[in-house]
Amino acid sequence: MDAAARILIVDDNEDNRFTLTRRLQKIGYRQLETAINGREALEKMMSRPFDLVLLDIMMPEVDGYQVLETVKKDVRLRHIPVIMISAADQLESVVKCIEFGAEDFLPKPFNATLLKARVSASLEKKRLRDQEEAHRIQIIAEQKRTDELLHAILPATAVRELKETGAVRPRNYEAVGILFCDIVGFTAYCDRNLPETVVGHLQALIEAFEALVERHRxxxxxxxxxxFMATSGLLRPVEAPLLTAVRCGLEMSRVAGTMAPNWEVRIGLHVGPVVAGIVGKHQFLFDVWGDTVNIAARLVEHGTPGSVVMTNAAWREIRSDCDARSLGTLNVKGKGPLELVEAFAVH
Known part of the structure; x- marks a missing residue:
């Protein structure tokens, strides 16, 4: 028995209210309230929570039928179990009430054993329903958290494919823009500052970069x-993957300079074919591989803040839309001599 259950007794007859109150108190229920008609009952139900309502059918002003109908149509109240109070000759009306959603009924005159059994059963059913609802809400919250974690790990289109098919199929992609960005002097900055400061500033910067990446599709x-690594034209089509990456990279460099501690970043870009897919089991990761990725990663170290570095061959594809200056032929680790340019403006 749940002694803390809040029970509302609704009956226009004072003797009935008194009898039910006394018998429920003897059983052990302590939080009991009464209402003399349906209007008062609804006002009380709207103002505070109840676990069970004992509801008479025949009452002035607002009768039991109207109260029951109102309760079952109201999303805030319809979870409350209602036991109808009826005289012996009202059995047909009771059946109608149960069809409309009443939990059970109590015949008059009141039998103490039957009262205890039906109140206890109704409260137990409500407890189980509440438990089930809490479990459902928990599942929804866990599903939302899982979605948030998936979106933190995978691009949105990969998440959709994973949900729809149960996997993200590895693929070859052509003409994908690859962007790498790193922070100038980050190691020295870490040595001079508290961990909380470092992580806070880095978090703000990464969030700003993520917003820019999303804005450029x-x-x-x-x-x-x-x-920081991003792609252009991989899972979401864009008209000009390399030019899109240049625009995003220049904006990232500009925004970084406005954020504490006035970061300077180097950015390297390349465009070409890649392989993409998910690797790992317990801590899986969506990643891309190929010579295009390697070149973009190696170009970062040759950049200067405020511009983005790419090969001259890549720049020639977008030269009508992009201003750049030559860095000459430089020895790129693992690739040998390459003619490089750094773009500083997009028309």
Whole structure:
């Protein structure tokens, strides 16, 4: 028995209210309230929670039928079980009430054993329903959290494919823009500042970068330390993947300079074919591979803040839309001599 259950007794007959109150008190229920008609009952139900309502059918002003109908139509009240109070000759009306959603009925005159059994059963059913609803809400919250974690790990289109098919199929992609960005002097900055300061500033910067990537319809792939990697034209089509990445990169460099501690970043870009898919089991990751990725990653170290570095061959594809200056032929680790340019403006 739930002694803390809040029970509302609704009956226009004072003797009935008194009898039910006394018998429920003897059983052990302590939080009991009464109402003399349906209007008062509804006012009380609207103002505070109840676990059970004992409701007479025949009452002045607002009768039991009207109260029951109102309760079952109201999303705030319809979870409350209602036991109808009836005289022996009202059985047909009771059946009608149960069809409309009443939990049970109590015949007059009141039998103490039957009263205890039906009140206890109704409260137990409500407890189980409340428990089930709490479990449902918990499942929804866990599903939402899972979705949030998936979106933190995977691009949105990959999440959709994973949900629809149970997997993200590895694929070859052509003409994908690859952007790498890292922070100038980040290691020295870490040595000079508290961990909370470092993480707070880095978090703000990464969030700003993620917003820019989303605005340019690119995809964030991952962060590695202070390095940020994104793609253009991989999972979401864009008209000019490399030019889109240049625009995004220049804006990232500009925004970084406005954020504490006035970051400076280097950005390297390349465009070409890649392979993409998910690797890992317990901590899986959506990633991209290929020579295009390697070149973009190696170009970062040759950049200067405020511009983005790419090969001369890549720049020639977008030269009518992009201003750049030559860096000459430089030795790029793992690739040998390459003619590089750094773009500083997009028309």
């Amino acid at each position: 690119m995809e964030k792939i991952k962060t590695i330390g202070d390095a």
